[in-house]
Every structure is written in structure tokens, then in C-alpha cells.
Amino acid sequence: MLAVTRVLAPNPGVYTLEGTNTWVVGSEPSIVIDPGPDLPAHLADVAREAGRVGAILVTHDHPDHTPGALPFAEMVGAPVYAYRLAGAQELRAGQRVRAGALNLTAIHTPGHTSDHVAFFEPGSGALFTGDAVVGRGTSFIDPPDGNLVQYLRSLTRMEELGPRTIYPGHGPVVVRAKEKIREYLAHREERESQVLTALADGPRTIAEMVEVIYVDHPKDVRPLAARSMLAHLLKLADEGRAERTGKTDEGPWISSTPRTCQRCGRTVKGKARYCSSCSLAMLQAER
Ligand SMILES: [Zn+2]
Ligand SMILES: [Zn+2]
Incomplete structure (x- = not known):
């Protein structure tokens, strides 16, 4: 069974519910997800819970998830992996992060932010969702870095993984993972x-x-x-x-009524006369 422990950061608020969930996954070595804000007492609690740390992961670069990552890395001597964070190792979509026998896959899930990643452990079906799915209420999409079209795609992508348990960035653990994602889509x-x-x-x-x-x-x-x-x-x-x-x-x-491409009949974005592939084809033909 996958050992997962939560260390709650003392940063409650409108966006963060009771505070940020810092997850400690596995042990000797463990993987720490979202060290949270740079609060020394919190980071010390996480270090105590985590023991020997193999890797530190960040779901996205919001101030309630990221600022503690590099100080924590310094504290425990482990590398930080993130999609977008100066000083961290760059995480690619689909990349596997290993620590001992533990293996987490990074799933790029843009929408809440463009850099958002979730982490999946296929053996147990555990999905660490950051702010893409939270334990209570809904995820906040704030344009332009937040994007609803991408977000809906990311929800579908997460549902397709067939997760069993969701460990969210805020709020309680969700045991009916797929139902929760379907609820979000609905x-x-x-x-x-x-x-x-x-x-x-x-x-x-x-x-x-x-x-x-x-x-x-x-x-x-x-x-x-x-x-x-x-x-x-x-x-x-x-x-x-x-x-x-x-x-x-x-x-x-x-x-307004969606317009169709005057060349191929497909729906076009906004007020364009031609779809993007027809525009490109016509441009190339002109040359
Ligand atoms: Zn966030
Ligand atoms: Zn958050």
C-alpha cells in the first residue's frame, strides 16, 4: 500500500481552504509534493514527517504551493522538480520521478495555471491534483494564465487515468476520484x-x-x-x-452564432473567415 501523509500548512484562506496540503509519499526515501509557503515551522514539520527525501515536486507556481520548495530542498538536500520554477529541475509532461521503489508520473494539467502538473502513482491509483481538483468546492480559473478550454481537457485527461484516490492541494482526500472529476465537468x-x-x-x-x-x-x-x-x-x-x-x-x-470556414465548412474561432488550417494552406499556395 502506498503510504501518504498530509502536513497541513498554516495558511488558511478563501483560495486555500484550511491551508495548503503538503503530501509526503512513501518513505526512506520519500517524495514531498508542494512544500507550500516558506514558513520555517511548517517546513520543519514536513522534514520531520518525510525522513530521507528523494525528490521534491511542485504542482504549480502559486504562492501557496511553491515558495517553500527551494528552502525545503536546501534543508533536506533533495532536488526540486517543477514545470516552471527558477532554480528547480525542469519537469516534462509524462516524466517519471523515482525515489527508491516509488515512481510518480507527471501529468501536465494546464487550466488552473498553464504550468500545472498532477502526479500519478499507477499501482495504487493515487492522483495528486494540486489545485486542479480540490477536496471541497471548485478549482479557480483566473484568465489569462488560467484557461477553461485547457482545464476541461485536463479534467478529461485525469479521468482517463482511472484514478482511485485524489490527494488535493487543499481540503480532504477524495476517495471517489472519478466521480469527483465527473462532478467537476458537470x-x-x-x-x-x-x-x-x-x-x-x-x-x-x-x-x-x-x-x-x-x-x-x-x-x-x-x-x-x-x-x-x-x-x-x-x-x-x-x-x-x-x-x-x-x-x-x-x-x-x-x-453569437459560430461561424464556419468559407473554404472547408468547419467551425472557426471568433470572427475569422477561414479556419487556421485553411488560412495556412492559402498562404502557402500564394507563395
Ligand atoms: Zn493555485
Ligand atoms: Zn492552492
Whole structure:
């Protein structure tokens, strides 16, 4: 059985729930995932729990996951692997990180951030999801580094791995892993249909949509909700199903009908007349 221990960082908040989960996987040597903020007392707790450390992994470069990584590496004398972090070894998609008999595979899962990686242990079905899936509530997608189109693809990718247990970056362990991922996909689908319904009634600003769609939520989540709403609108704009009419992201936004490529008939992005492959083919033909 895979030994996994959580050391909770003392950084509770709106984004972090009870705090960041630092995961200690295996032992002698162990792998430490997300040392979290650079808080010496927390890092000392992690070092005590982790014993001899073979590798340190970082899921993404947000301040609640990363700043402790290099100081912790210094403390325990182990290498740090990350997709995007100065001073760390660069992690590639699909790369396996070994420590003793333990083997974790890096799964590039952009969406929450563009550098986000999850770590999978195929033998036990353990999936360490960082902020791509959290133990309670939903993941926050903040454009432009956050991208909903990529995020949905990443959720599907994680579901396809057939995980059994999710060890999230925040909140409790999830034992019904695949159901949780399907719930996440369904939640985004529902939000999207709420946005489309709102736009069907005429032009709407983001603030107006948040007011209606997040009516049951406390007012202090509205700034986050507005960013999430923008992520949905950018996805719809990409698919030609919504359009921004105002000068800023705030809108107003209107619904639109996807255009088709005048050469091949496929759906095109935004207002383009031709799809990207036809544009390229025509450019090459001109030469
Ligand atoms: Zn994050
Ligand atoms: Zn986080």
C-alpha cells in the first residue's frame, strides 16, 4: 500500500481552504509534493514527517504551493522538480520521478495555471491534483494564465487515468476520484449553460451575470466569481458562441452564432473567415 501523509500548512484562506496540503509519499526515501509557503515551522514539520527525501515536486507556481520548495530542498538536500520554477529541475509532461521503489508520473494539467502538473502513482491509483481538483468546492480559473478550454481537457485527461484516490492541494482526500472529476465537468457544463441563458436575454456585463448566477453565494466571492465568469466567456468567444462588445473584459457580452470556414465548412474561432488550417494552406499556395 502506498503510504501518504498530509502536513497541513498554516495558511488558511478563501483560495486555500484550511491551508495548503503538503503530501509526503512513501518513505526512506520519500517524495514531498508542494512544500507550500516558506514558513520555517511548517517546513520543519514536513522534514520531520518525510525522513530521507528523494525528490521534491511542485504542482504549480502559486504562492501557496511553491515558495517553500527551494528552502525545503536546501534543508533536506533533495532536488526540486517543477514545470516552471527558477532554480528547480525542469519537469516534462509524462516524466517519471523515482525515489527508491516509488515512481510518480507527471501529468501536465494546464487550466488552473498553464504550468500545472498532477502526479500519478499507477499501482495504487493515487492522483495528486494540486489545485486542479480540490477536496471541497471548485478549482479557480483566473484568465489569462488560467484557461477553461485547457482545464476541461485536463479534467478529461485525469479521468482517463482511472484514478482511485485524489490527494488535493487543499481540503480532504477524495476517495471517489472519478466521480469527483465527473462532478467537476458537470459543474462547468452547468455554469456554461447558465451563462448562455443569461446572454439569450440580451447583452450582459460580467457583474450583471454574477449577480444572477451567484445569487445564492455570499457577496465576498463575487470578485472570484467574476474571474471565473470571464473564463467561461473567453471559452465561448473562442468557440464563436459569445462576443465582447465593450472595451474591457467586463463587457457587455452578447451571444453569437459560430461561424464556419468559407473554404472547408468547419467551425472557426471568433470572427475569422477561414479556419487556421485553411488560412495556412492559402498562404502557402500564394507563395
Ligand atoms: Zn493555485
Ligand atoms: Zn492552492
